[in-house]
Amino acid sequence: MLSRHYGAVARRTAATAAASARPVTEMTSRLPSGLTVSSVDLHGATSQLLIAYRSGTRYEPDNTPGITHVIRNNVGRDNERFYGLTLVWNSALQGANVSALITREIFAVRMGIYRDNVGIALPILGHLAVNAYKPWEVEEARETFEYDFCRRESARDELHRAAFRNGPLGKGVQAEKPSSISWQAIQRFAENHQLTEEAIVVGVNVDHDTLVNIAGSELPIKAGKSPIVSTASKYFGGDSRRQSGYPKTFVAVGGEGSSLADIKSVAAQAIAVEILLHVAQKVYPHARSVNYNYSDAGLVGVEFEAPNNSISSVSRSIFTAVKNAKADGEATKIGKAKALLKIMSAGESGAAVALDTATQILATGNNVSLAEFVEAVRNTSDNDVAKALSKASSKLSVGVHGSPQLVPYLDEL
Template sequence: MRSSLVSKSAVAAKIKTTASPLRAKLSNGLQVVSQDNGGAVSQLILAFRAGSRYQSTTQQGLVHHIRNFVGRDVQSYPGLQLVWASAASGGQMNSFASRDILGVHMAVPRDTAEYALSILGQVASRPAFKPWEIEDVLPTIRADLTRKTPYGIVFEDIHRAAFRNDSLGHSLYAQKNEIGRFGSEEMKEFAKKHFVNGNGVLVGINVDSETLNNYGEQNGAIQDGSLVVSHLSPFRGGDYRRTSPGSAVHVIIAGTGAQNNDVKQLAAQSIIAAHIQTTVSPLTQNILPGGVPSGSAVSASYDGSGLIGIYLNTTAAMSDPLVRRTVEEFRNLKIKNLEGTKRRAINEILFNSQNTVFTGFDLATAALHKGPEPSAIIEEIQKIQEKDVNGFVKTAFERIAISAYGNCSGITYSDEI
């Protein structure tokens, strides 16, 4: 069925078939979020407000080093023992980081979730950062840099352009000259401050809430500590460019997006993203010759700010007129079929909610920043009117940021458009 034909009643019915997450704050300060969909695989996440924005300006690349230490020794157990224990429970384990949070995710058979939690607590909150293991971690950081795609490069750089030297401009990746800069003691100090109950969240999908709460209250792995508040990072706008050989150019153009705890802003941003994303959007039809579907929405929300815009893959000859047309379209953006666009936005949220890993990540971020649940955003989307969209657009694209990678010397700078 085409998304534009889905009715509000069908959306409501869909929402009712999905379990609502249960949130609790334990006496030790740890946030706990559970959502039992009755699935056979449990998704477990232990995360902290410790993403790349929590690095100081002299610590660029530190979070990348810490993230890649997962699987190494912890304070009470050898890393190999924990990895084998995870595998023996039928689980998969990996670390992740965003600008707001840093954590560890495990996927395990439901009947081993309680045992897996004991592994997760040790791995995520008690890394040992032994000096002799640092040399083993450095090749994995270099490998991460070699795997960066053109989109990944301009996505990182749009944060540098938009937020400049503020905390949201801090990259998720260490630069080449930053690899190996950090010693064991510096990583331990960061973990001691950030990997604590009052700064963390435990998320479980397809696991009993009582199991999560009991572990959160009774485990001895996560140390006591207080919430760590991030520095504000307002959208400033600007440009960031990297040149490379060839004729291809990759560009992201973005404006001020929604912060992750403002449900009305998030709803409006979801609608704008849906308008940009669809290949039949008037915006992409106007800026891309022949209606070529080479543009996709860029939407990111953080504590205190966000980004909304578009990614374009074009040629050097086409890049400047394309960028100019895109900015003009953004600043004059009108959605003729608002109801259809709202339905596409709702469908996108519902589609993403079927991926329990993404859901777990979103629940962790929302809990640590008092953000709304997906159902609340859907309800708000249904209330959005044309004046709300117009107001969001006016604020969002008053200033813009542009990141470009490739043969990009001919692209006009943002303050000239």
């Protein structure tokens, strides 16, 4: 029994090693309609499909904050050709996992599927990504928002408001008043953004020609380019706080990071955030990293929560640690090793690769491969990391959700 089990493990290990030895292939095409199609083959048996639009929260009109959240929560409902139940049922018949997400850069619908079923699944995903936003369905979807609210995400939203104030990146990813957003406004937003020149189809572990053929002939995305362009966000720094009656307070603290256009600085930021996390966890082991890169700016820091009777002392200790973080030789070496581990681990996740590919191409027009980014991190010097830390700590931002009167202000340190 033992020898037979060992033989099975050995065969699986050999098969995995053979698959991992094959080079990762990446291809990107632009169709005549303006739709971008990108594939990454990690040689896995399961595929990740993703359709994304350049329509994250930064593109929201100032008078309808939260509209992208409403759009996300309407995924799975009727479009112009099919009932939502039909689309969801057929996704289930293919054994697919479907989800939708929003960031400040993109809105995306994604699907995990057995590789052999891609030809059937991708057209279904295409229809899920194009909604009719019928008035009664928009109204029904409002009932889901109370389950979406996350206090930790609220603190991150406050961090962005403090950092970028009234700029596009200062808009939150959680809708605060979804009932005030009309179905007409939602339809107008979709008509302006859910267009071929604002979209990308990404397939991980999918044959590129198959992806191109289906994207070019079977997806119902309307041709066109959005007339709306997001302005650049300037980093300011400061405090933004939200009161709530909860026994814990959630805090996010960070400083200026780098845009996706500067890969060398993004690599330095990936190491710097590990150093910030290390010094924060020395004083409070429950701290977590905060690391954002956008088309025009970035944020880097840590987040944490604590009971209200201890949040003051915890906040003061972490703020001080982040402010005084240094990039000495050993700290950079450890930070680089931790950054590389996280990057390579994410590179093994088809969902993470698909999302990263879509974000990079829609935000910058280019895609830096995993191998290229790993090399950039490896080549990052101590001086590069020191500059990233100095940039981040020179003018911090703080976001708070809970009991803000218990959290010290930055100018009190």
